[in-house]
Amino acid sequence: MNISIIGASGYSGAELIRLLLQHPEANITAIYSNSQAGKAIQDVYPHLNHIFTEQLETIDCAKIQAEADVVFIATPSGVSSKLTPALLNGKIRIIDVSGDLRLETPELYKEWYGKEPITQNYLDQAVYGLSEWSAAAIADAKLLANPGCYPTATLLSLLPLLNEGLIDGKSIIVDAKSGVTGAGRGASLGTHFCEVNESIAAYKVGKHQHTPEIEQTLRKLTGRDALISFTPHLVPMNRGILATSYATLAEGVTTEQVAAAFSKAYEGKPFVRLRPGAYPKTKEVTGSNYCDIAWHIDGRVGRIVLLSVIDNVVKGAAGQAVQNMNIMFGLPETTGLAFTPVYP
Ligand SMILES: NC(=O)C1=CN([C@@H]2O[C@H](COP(=O)(O)OP(=O)(O)OC[C@H]3O[C@@H](n4cnc5c(N)ncnc54)[C@H](OP(=O)(O)O)[C@@H]3O)[C@@H](O)[C@H]2O)C=CC1
């Protein structure tokens, strides 16, 4: 497969390069960026010295269309909505890592992202690529909306229970923590070392753009109502997300029913590791495409507490994007992704 990466100088782009270099069927033919175009990638990312030495180019949709079987778009929100109409033609398949194609309507996007949306007909064509839940639709997708990092961690833990009607979809509270790579490589006051080091803080309470993505996907994939309170936090680490979700259990639900729902959902799914009763650490999935899920029933208050960890740049972005590419091209999902986490 000939592959182009737009946004290759960003963290998700760099992770796509790392993963695709180890993918037996992938051939990275061109890498594109914005302000870094003209530089060799190893001058932007010295860890790639002697490994990958392509030059970053200025985005050229006609060239990408002519050359690529797959294009990954790993740019800030508001960019792929402009590029997609020029790219979506002929045989090319588009995997968008940004949030531009994930929400169902332009109005919803405008409300939560505050940017100009793409038109409805592109949103209608886009397949939401939560790999473990939508493989059949992903296989046929020409335009794929790769899930956000928080939604990936959160949805993988909530979906099995809501799907079986074991929790009340309107009782869900999600408290999530992310490492700073989640905010991208660009320098900003909020991600400045002195601002985040030895500190932890919530942000965008009740306003985070992943809230409608999580609710919409819960509803769509289960046919049940869902309303969540979502609070993200920035924590002083490079990679990783821990999503802690709380939900009220339906009357009479047993431990066995909960375990059966998770086993049914993830039987044969190579990247979800079920760890009932455990306290998964972000460190236990670092550098890998795994999502580790644990659950604890708090019978005293009638709630279940779900703990879900991913590496935000891998399963939360580039790794799931490659997993989706594998599904789109009929390859085993694990192709090029069979990494052991880096520990400690
Ligand atoms: N980081 C993460 O954990 C996750 C990120 N995402 C999403 O993936 C996307 C990329 O994120 P991330 O890698 O963190 O971002 P970065 O900020 O690290 O990288 C952004 C990339 O996009 C390029 N870019 C910036 N502005 C433009 C523009 N106007 N036109 C074309 N290219 C542009 C940059 O180029 P240059 O360097 O030349 O400016 C850079 O290559 C975002 O939409 C993000 O929300 C999704 C899930 C997880």
Ligand SMILES: CC(=O)N[C@@H](CCC(=O)OP(=O)(O)O)C(=O)O
């Ligand atoms: C730590 C951190 O800042 N994380 C980012 C996640 C970005 C992301 O994945 O958002 P979209 O792809 O939906 O734009 C945030 O909270 O906005």
